[in-house]
Amino acid sequence: MESMIVNKNSITRSEYDVLIVGAGPAGCSAAFSLPEDINTLIIDRLQFPRSKVCGGVLIEKSWKFLRRTGLDIPESVFAEPGEMPMKITDMDNNFQVDVKRTFYNVKRNSFDEWLWKNCTENSNFSQLTVMEKFEKAKDGFLSTIKTPNGRKTVRSTHIVDATGAHSFTKTASGMRIPVLVAYQEWIKGSRQEHFGTIYSSETDGYYVWTIPKDGFTVVGTAFRPERVKEKISNFRKTVKSLGFKSMPERFESAIILRPCKDDIMFTDGGIMLAGESAGLIGPNTGEGISFALRSGEICAKVIERCTENPCHEYSESCMGLMKEIAEKGKIPVFDGNADGNSSSFGGTLKMNADRIK
Numbered sequence: 001m002e003s004m005i006v007n008k009n010s011i012t013r014s015e016y017d018v019l020i021v022g023a024g025p026a027g028c029s030a031a032f033s034l035p036e037d038i039n040t041l042i043i044d045r046l047q048f049p050r051s052k053v054c055g056g057v058l059i060e061k062s063w064k065f066l067r068r069t070g071l072d073i074p075e076s077v078f079a080e081p082g083e084m085p086m087k088i089t090d091m092d093n094n095f096q097v098d099v100k101r102t103f104y105n106v107k108r109n110s111f112d113e114w115l116w117k118n119c120t121e122n123s124n125f126s127q128l129t130v131m132e133k134f135e136k137a138k139d140g141f142l143s144t145i146k147t148p149n150g151r152k153t154v155r156s157t158h159i160v161d162a163t164g165a166h167s168f169t170k171t172a173s174g175m176r177i178p179v180l181v182a183y184q185e186w187i188k189g190s191r192q193e194h195f196g197t198i199y200s201s202e203t204d205g206y207y208v209w210t211i212p213k214d215g216f217t218v219v220g221t222a223f224r225p226e227r228v229k230e231k232i233s234n235f236r237k238t239v240k241s242l243g244f245k246s247m248p249e250r251f252e253s254a255i256i257l258r259p260c261k262d263d264i265m266f267t268d269g270g271i272m273l274a275g276e277s278a279g280l281i282g283p284n285t286g287e288g289i290s291f292a293l294r295s296g297e298i299c300a301k302v303i304e305r306c307t308e309n310p311c312h313e314y315s316e317s318c319m320g321l322m323k324e325i326a327e328k329g330k331i332p333v334f335d336g337n338a339d340g341n342s343s344s345f346g347g348t349l350k351m352n353a354d355r356i357k
């Protein structure tokens with residue numbers, strides 16, 4: 001894998017079967033799931049390999065998905081510890097639950113780089129290339145993309161929008177995108193071997209994650225996007241009260257989607273949306289990688305089948321993912337009988353009752 005050479009600006013034609021916009025997990029999964037004889041161009045506005053703010057925790061579904069598709073995550077992509085159990089803490093009720101499931105711990109940038117190198121095996125890739133506008137054309141679309149060498153017009157039969165929380169399709173159709181500001185700190189030293197999720201009424205309605213990673217602990221949460229500076233300063237106090245006394249070596253923030261049911265949309269005007277762009281991310285967990293990988297693959301399979309109405313088929317095929325998102329709209333309610341099985345996550349806290357229904 002290390003020796004793979006990637007041409008970072010390779011647009012060899014003006015017509016493609018598929019134009020994939022965004023080379024995160026959703027776009028890469030769509031690209032590597034498409035057969036070689038389908039001409040595919042994948043573009044991304046960032047320079048690659050890219051850097052993505054993330055906790056880098058993979059649930060078992062992501063790991064299993066990659067194994068099934070013949071992609072074994074290389075050792076070099078895992079952080080230390082590579083596998084972790086989860087511990088859920090309810091600070092208000094002074095309650096802890098051990099979850100007997102395995103979570104995989106990766107260096108997110110290495111993970112993305114590895115995915116991207118795999119997807120460029122059978123597609124053209126162009127970095128620093130932005131989707132500017134698109135219009136319907138006979139048998140597909142005409143898109144204007146801005147590359148480092150100037151603007152180009154690309155004709156394609158399909159467009160896959162895999163542009164994450166900033167979906168260009170949703171932006172173009174003026175949709176409200178419900179986002180939170182995620183913030184995390186890297187604190188030197190790690191005193192835990194587990195992935196910690198902490199619930200407290202002192203946070204802004206989101207849980208706090210603590211992740212041991214290569215000699216650091218990554219501690220983060222997400223805020224509603226108002227008075228963010230003040231909330232970060234309060235969060236620093238929470239972090240200290242959790243026992244992380246030293247100053248962070250670095251801190252980072254990024255936008256994260258918190259979708260309601262109406263924000264989930266798989267197609268718009270003939271464009272297929274995959275991953276976070278479609279609204280596929282756990283509203284209360286922030287877990288988005290498994291959804292990105294799986295929706296990207298579903299999209300590719302529908303395109304490959306050349307059906308009459310690919311958008312309809314794609315939406316139908318994603319209903320299972322939609323149900324999972326609704327499940328993830330629930331967050332743990334501690335009933336004192338928790339045994340670490342999923343059955344102990346019975347209900348939905350009142351503050352989320354108006355979200356996924």
Ligand SMILES: Cc1cc2nc3c(=O)[nH]c(=O)nc-3n(C[C@H](O)[C@H](O)[C@H](O)COP(=O)(O)OP(=O)(O)OC[C@H]3O[C@@H](n4cnc5c(N)ncnc54)[C@H](O)[C@@H]3O)c2cc1C
Nearest residue numbers: 022024025026045054055056057131163164275276288289
């Ligand atoms: C702080 C934080 C922690 C997280 N932790 C976890 C975690 O531990 N586990 C987990 O599963 N998920 C986590 N997530 C969520 C996860 O990162 C995302 O859900 C996942 O990356 C979504 O993948 P994607 O491919 O849909 O989009 P992205 O990874 O966001 O990729 C979208 C790509 O599209 C490109 N793009 C955007 N607009 C354009 C345009 N107009 N033209 C060209 N390119 C464009 C962007 O440059 C980007 O590279 C976290 C998110 C945050 C913010």
